[in-house]
Amino acid sequence: MLSSRIGILGGGQLGLMLLQAAVDWNLDIHVLDPDPEAPCRKIASHFQQGSLQDYDTVYRFGKDLDVITIEIEKVNIEALEALEKEGKRVYPQPSVIRLIQDKRVQKQFYLDNELPTADFILTDNREDVAQHAEFLPAFHKLGRDGYDGRGVQRIATSADFEKAFDQPGLLEKAVPFEKELAVIVARNPSGELVTFPTVEMVFHPELNLVEYLFAPAEISPEIDTKAQEIAKRTAAAFKIVGLLAVELFLTKDGEILINEVAPRPHNSGHHTIRANATSQYEQHWRAILGLPLGSTNAYGPSAMVNLLGEDGYTGPAVYEGMEQLLATNQVFPFLYWKAITKPFRKMGHVTIMDDNMKDLKEKVDFVKKSIRIIS
Structure with missing residues (x-):
């Protein structure tokens, strides 16, 4: 192999x-x-x-x-x-990619396989969305080609219907949630299946993409078990070979609902390069090459901060604050070889580790304040 x-x-x-x-x-x-x-x-x-x-x-x-x-x-x-x-x-199999490429088909797959997800209505165009005022508040999602927060619009009231996409999509009920979680599952051709520890994601309030995350998620053992089991059931239902990142909502009443999945390495697993015995990237190779899956044990609490291009700057990338980061214990920057920065473009990430969650959170705040990507 x-x-x-x-x-x-x-x-x-x-x-x-x-x-x-x-x-x-x-x-x-x-x-x-x-x-x-x-x-x-x-x-x-x-x-x-x-x-x-x-x-x-x-x-x-x-x-x-x-x-x-x-x-x-x-x-x-x-x-x-x-x-x-x-x-x-x-790998992943074309049949799996086809299911996941269209969020409309993806959502129906959850229903067909009795996997928990938020209520939704399939829509064909903007006019169709406007027929469902009673379903609000909701999010309108493009069926195809949405990525990194693009292709999602919040429709809070009927006054927001003009924001809806005039293309096939789905109107998904806005779920009051406590946390957004993610579990990455690896599965090889023989059906061996391994999960990474559940992480807690914090999304940018405007861009709808992950700003930073903590691993492990601060949740009860019961909630963690539920999140892990749902992620395993989802990967098994798809029969995927490779990685499946399963994004989840923890609702106010303690339920776990599937938000979306990605059949590949994922932003919610970047930290595993330093923080876990096997990174998600090595695990992907193990899975698709039919090799034994590696241990996903974490070395301790960790976090990941996305490095986004600063608003108002477009041009050759300049990283301000790198020396401060490199002078800090257990702070590991990873840059993506992107020569040109743009507002909010993903330019890299920083993995942060510590022995306890309190100190880890302080380091996350320090990292967020210390580095800027400008031109």
């Missing part, structure tokens, strides 16, 4: 961290990405520029490879299906 020729569709920061993990095992990795300056470009032994959504490009990229995986869901499924039929090992 380790001698297989492996392809990654997508050369962004997730691909970069997959490559970094692959170096330890001398894996033969090929990367396809539309951006000639993608983060993977400078360290990938085999990099090809090309569209991830063009059938011919994806098919030609994969036809001489043994194993193909993704770091982004927006890829040409038909090409992956053709490659799978020809005997290529495509």
Whole structure:
């Protein structure tokens, strides 16, 4: 398995961290990405520029490879299906990516498999959304192509209907919740399944993307067990091979509801590179190559802070405050090889570790105040 020729569709920061993990095992990795300056470009032994959504490009990229995986869901499924039929090992499976690519189909999958999720209504356009004033407050989500907070609009009252997308989507009931949690599950072809510890995510109030997280989540053992079991059931229902990040709501009344899933390494697992015995990236390779899954034991409390481009700055990236971070014990910055910063662009992350949660939270505040990415 380790001698297989492996392809990654997508050369962004997730691909970069997959490559970094692959170096330890001398894996033969090929990367396809539309951006000639993608983060993977400078360290990938085999990099090809090309569209991830063009059938011919994806098919030609994969036809001489043994194993193909993704770091982004927006890829040409038909090409992956053709490659799978020809005997290529495509993980996650094209059938799984197809289910997850469209949030409308994804939500129906939860209902069909008796997996808990918030109430929702499928909508075809903006006019359709406006017929459901009694369902508010809710969130309108694009069926396809929403990513990192894009493709989601809060519809609190009928006055907000103009914000709804004029495309197929779903109107999801706004759930009063205590915390947003995530569990990353790994599953290999033999069905072996392992989870990482439950994390607690804190989202940016305006951008709807993770600003920082804590691991482990500060929840009761009973809630943790429930979150872990739901994540395992979800991965088993999809029969996924690889990683599945399961984002969850902990409601005010102690219920766990599935928000969304991602069939790949995920923002909620970045900290595992330093904080756990096996990182999510190494675990992904273990899973898709049919190897034994690694221990997910945590070395102690940890946190992850996303490094976002400062508002008002576009141009060559300048990282202010790096010396302060590097002078702080158990603070590990990871930068994504993105030469150009833009407002709120993900430019890197910082993993933070400590022996207790109180000191960890103080370090998170320090990191958030210490570093700025400007131009």
